Structures are given as structure tokens and as C-alpha cells.
Amino acid sequence: MDERTSGDVEAGGVERARRLDEQDRLCEFAGRFDTPDDLYLDGNSLGPISDSAETRLEEAVEQWRSFGIKGWSDAEPPWFWYGERLGEQLAPLLGASPEECVATGTTTTNIHTLIGTFLDKLDERTGILVNELDFPTDHYAIRAQLRQRGLDPDENLHLVESRDGRTIETEDIVAAMDEHEVGIVFMPSVLYRSGQLFDIETITREAHDRDIYAGFDLAHSVGVVPHQLSEDDVDFAVWCSYKYLNGGPGAVGGLYVNERHFGTVPALAGWWGHEKETQFDMNLEFTPAESAGAWQITAVPLFSSAPLLGALDLHHEAGIDAIREKSVDLTSYLISLVDEELSTYGCEVGTPREPDRRGGHVAIEHPEAYRISQALRDRGAVVDFRQPNVVRVCPAPLYVGFEEVWEFVQLTADIIEDGIYESYEEDPSGVT
Ligand SMILES: Cc1ncc(COP(=O)(O)O)c(C=O)c1O
Structure with a gap:
């Protein structure tokens, strides 16, 4: 049985993320894109190149x-x-x-x-x-x-x-x-x-x-x-x-x-x-x-x-309805993981929780959002920062999978728990 019910994807460990990826009907599209970093979660700022675009x-x-x-x-x-x-x-x-x-x-x-x-x-x-x-x-x-x-x-x-x-x-x-x-x-x-x-x-x-x-x-x-x-x-x-x-x-x-x-x-x-x-x-x-x-x-x-x-x-090959369905599943999954694993570190979800009230990205709020986003980027997880306190995370459905969302959350937890972000400058400047 399909574990997913669109809009209601619970958290869980990496095994669960992998099972969700196995059930993903769009998973083969990721191979058609070249993403410069391991965890490219910034497709709502700039999408990556695909073979057909090139x-x-x-x-x-x-x-x-x-x-x-x-x-x-x-x-x-x-x-x-x-x-x-x-x-x-x-x-x-x-x-x-x-x-x-x-x-x-x-x-x-x-x-x-x-x-x-x-x-x-x-x-x-x-x-x-x-x-x-x-x-x-x-x-x-x-x-x-x-x-x-x-x-x-x-x-x-x-x-x-x-x-x-x-x-x-x-x-x-x-x-x-x-x-x-x-x-x-x-x-x-x-x-x-x-x-x-x-x-x-x-x-x-x-x-x-x-x-x-x-x-x-x-x-x-x-x-x-x-x-x-x-x-x-x-x-x-x-x-x-x-x-x-x-x-x-x-x-x-x-x-x-x-x-x-x-x-x-x-x-x-x-x-x-x-x-x-x-x-x-x-x-x-x-x-x-x-x-x-x-x-x-x-x-x-x-x-x-x-x-x-x-x-x-x-x-067109993927179909916009299938794209939306996976997008809702990915953002639901991310929101569940933030609640379960990052809220103890002061992270809060700033995006509406009802699937029909949100688009394709999730705003994670934290007072140190800027420094956390910089630390994430340096470790291969590309997200962006938006004033005053938002780490904006976009699991774009054509090339991001559930395991990558899970990895992103683990990395964020490490960066906050170990105080890694503290070695970064506080002042946001340039393109964020
Ligand atoms: C909502 C919204 N409108 C407009 C723009 C700017 O678009 P353009 O650079 O195509 O003028 C952006 C850029 O990110 C945007 O997010």
C-alpha cells in the first residue's frame, strides 16, 4: 500500500524517507538535471539546468x-x-x-x-x-x-x-x-x-x-x-x-x-x-x-x-498535477521533520500548514536564520535567507527526493546543536 496520503506525510527516520523515494513516480526526473550541490533546495530562486534545456x-x-x-x-x-x-x-x-x-x-x-x-x-x-x-x-x-x-x-x-x-x-x-x-x-x-x-x-x-x-x-x-x-x-x-x-x-x-x-x-x-x-x-x-x-x-x-x-x-512529461502532488508531500514531510527534530532548537514553521494554503517552499524561522543558512550552504545544502529570520527551503519535486529532505534536517540540527553557525558573520549582505 502506498504510504503517502497527499498532504499528510509523517516524519520518521531515513528508512522511511527511502521508502517514500521508492514510491515516488517522478524519481527518474532527477537524473535529467545537473545540480551543483548535494542538497539543492533553492529551486524557488533559481532552478538548475536540465539535459533538455541544454x-x-x-x-x-x-x-x-x-x-x-x-x-x-x-x-x-x-x-x-x-x-x-x-x-x-x-x-x-x-x-x-x-x-x-x-x-x-x-x-x-x-x-x-x-x-x-x-x-x-x-x-x-x-x-x-x-x-x-x-x-x-x-x-x-x-x-x-x-x-x-x-x-x-x-x-x-x-x-x-x-x-x-x-x-x-x-x-x-x-x-x-x-x-x-x-x-x-x-x-x-x-x-x-x-x-x-x-x-x-x-x-x-x-x-x-x-x-x-x-x-x-x-x-x-x-x-x-x-x-x-x-x-x-x-x-x-x-x-x-x-x-x-x-x-x-x-x-x-x-x-x-x-x-x-x-x-x-x-x-x-x-x-x-x-x-x-x-x-x-x-x-x-x-x-x-x-x-x-x-x-x-x-x-x-x-x-x-x-x-x-x-x-x-x-x-509536460511529468504533468503539473503529479508535480503538485509530490510537492505537497515533500513540504508536508519537511514540516513534520521540523516539528519533530528542529523545534527543540528554536526553529518554527512560518508557512501555513494546510496544504491548499501553501506553495512549493517552506519558511523555517529562527533568530539565527542568516548564519544557519550560510553554514548550510558551506556544507552543500543550498537554501536562502530572507529577512528578518527565515531560512527558505524549496524541495522542488522534479529533482529533490525525500531522503534529501531528511538529510537537510539532520544537517541543520547538527549546525545548531554544535554551534557551527556561530563562526559566521552576523551581517547579511550581497545575494542571499
Ligand atoms: C514574487 C516575485 N516577483 C517578482 C520578482 C522579480 O522578477 P524579475 O527579476 O523577473 O523582474 C521576484 C524575484 O524573485 C519574485 O519573487
Whole structure:
């Protein structure tokens, strides 16, 4: 009998971890990745290289050599359509039609153009609802877009506050949807620090009931949590591809626009968003593509797009539902181990315990989180530190197994028990 019941994985010794690995239907995927360290638990910051990503990158270099400029039309896929082709591959992960998705830009540039676009659609209510635990770039971009329209960011950016410093309650988001002031609600799917998963369906429905647009930053969920953006009727969304999608450092990002908004002129228009059939007519007037492709600005960055095309093959082979199921099992197992083996050392789980309220990573809180994370990295366990007290641990389901989670917990216990972290500097600086 399968020992696992998704979302309810008890702790136990290494024998139990090995049994769980034996039952893992995704275990063969780990062999398709090269991870630089023994315990690579940082796939929510930067996913590792896979054989299929590398093959696509090498192919792109070869196409450049053999086709030169003809690669725009003769390569497979033609470079001219690369963003759209990636959009087709991404669509099943997002629960969207192929036309509603495109690979382009970065999370931040895509926030600029989409927030700008939807601000331009608003008549009077120019308020944008965000939350105080957001990743900062979202606020930087939104503030900039407000400023460019002569709107005061301090007046127009509405912050939902956290009750506990870790999570945001859906009912607090809904209560802050002021029908007289707010025109757009923009929330993350998963909070970058605690890993809380938001209820996109409810937030969107409540926003629409008040005539408010709903947009989401999916950076911490795409590729590990399945989405139903069309069914949920989300207006727009953005994401990056270098985390769970394993597209590589600086990989091209992506965006979704609900088809009912096709035809809208993007705030940051550029020739790559022009209707494809007439793009090379070089008209000085912009005709947007009848798809999310309209929000592309500039020519496809081929070498930061090709690895993503290869990496997505692995996601499709594994299936997003199986990925989510294993992810929930891994995070459940990790949470049980922290409770059993690390709580005596002052570690606390900062991530919601209900599986349907968390994404793919777990926040372990400890007053010495920074020094512990440094000691872990030096011993081959790559995690990251997030201010003020979080060791962020990501058991990414395509290449991390249960035994590795178990080893990580043993190593952490040793580092704290033996005071190994005390030999590290206290001051976090640089990339953590
Ligand atoms: C939630 C979230 N949004 C945005 C970003 C920044 O994305 P980009 O570098 O693609 O602009 C990150 C980066 O980690 C993130 O975690």
C-alpha cells in the first residue's frame, strides 16, 4: 500500500524517507538535471539546468551559426514566433488558452506594461490594492506607473496589512476592495517569504463583483502549482521562468491576458507586439496583435528563451498535477521533520500548514536564520535567507527526493546543536 496520503506525510527516520523515494513516480526526473550541490533546495530562486534545456540552448547556437538571419523564419520553431510558441507550451500550466499566454520580458517589465495598461482603462478609481508582504519590485513598478500618470503613489497604492507578519487573510483583501477608490487588485499567488498560497478564484470573483480588475504575480507558483486562470476569469498575470520552470538565470518571463482584453493598446507598446501578419509593413501606427502577444515589446531574446522550451518538456512529461502532488508531500514531510527534530532548537514553521494554503517552499524561522543558512550552504545544502529570520527551503519535486529532505534536517540540527553557525558573520549582505 502506498504510504503517502497527499498532504499528510509523517516524519520518521531515513528508512522511511527511502521508502517514500521508492514510491515516488517522478524519481527518474532527477537524473535529467545537473545540480551543483548535494542538497539543492533553492529551486524557488533559481532552478538548475536540465539535459533538455541544454540541448535547446545548444541547438539555438547552432541555428544562429547555420541560418544567420534566416533563423527568424527557417529555424524550428521560427524565432519570429518563439514567444508565442513558448506561450502555447506554458498555457496548460496556467489553465489558459495558447493565445492568452506569451513568453516575454521579465516579471518587473511585465508588471510595468500590464499595470500601466489596466490603469489606462480606469476612469476614476485609480487605486491599486496590494499587500505589505509583497516582493518589493511589484511595488516599485506600480508606484512608477502611478507617478507617470501624475497620480500620487502614497494615495493610490492601498496596502492590505498582515495580522501575523507571515500571511494575508483573503477576507482582509476583500474588505479592502473599496468600490469608490480601488480599480485594480494585484496580488501574488504565493508569498515569497512565508510561502502562503492565495485563493485566486475568490479574490478574482470578489474583485469583479465590485468592478475591479484582478491581476496576479505568479513568480512563486508557476510550474509547481497548477493554475486555472481562464476558469477563474483572472484579468492578467505575470511570472518569471528561472524558478520552478528551470529556464535559466535571466530567462525570459511570461504574461497572461484574458482574451476579453485583446485589442487593448499596451502601455509599453513596441513593434514585437504588433499584429504579426503586418509587422514588417512598418506602419507607423501600432495595430496590436489579437492575443497576449500584443504585450511583447521587443525582439525575442533567443538565448534566454531556448532553454525554457527544453525545460518545459520535462514539466509536460511529468504533468503539473503529479508535480503538485509530490510537492505537497515533500513540504508536508519537511514540516513534520521540523516539528519533530528542529523545534527543540528554536526553529518554527512560518508557512501555513494546510496544504491548499501553501506553495512549493517552506519558511523555517529562527533568530539565527542568516548564519544557519550560510553554514548550510558551506556544507552543500543550498537554501536562502530572507529577512528578518527565515531560512527558505524549496524541495522542488522534479529533482529533490525525500531522503534529501531528511538529510537537510539532520544537517541543520547538527549546525545548531554544535554551534557551527556561530563562526559566521552576523551581517547579511550581497545575494542571499
Ligand atoms: C514574487 C516575485 N516577483 C517578482 C520578482 C522579480 O522578477 P524579475 O527579476 O523577473 O523582474 C521576484 C524575484 O524573485 C519574485 O519573487
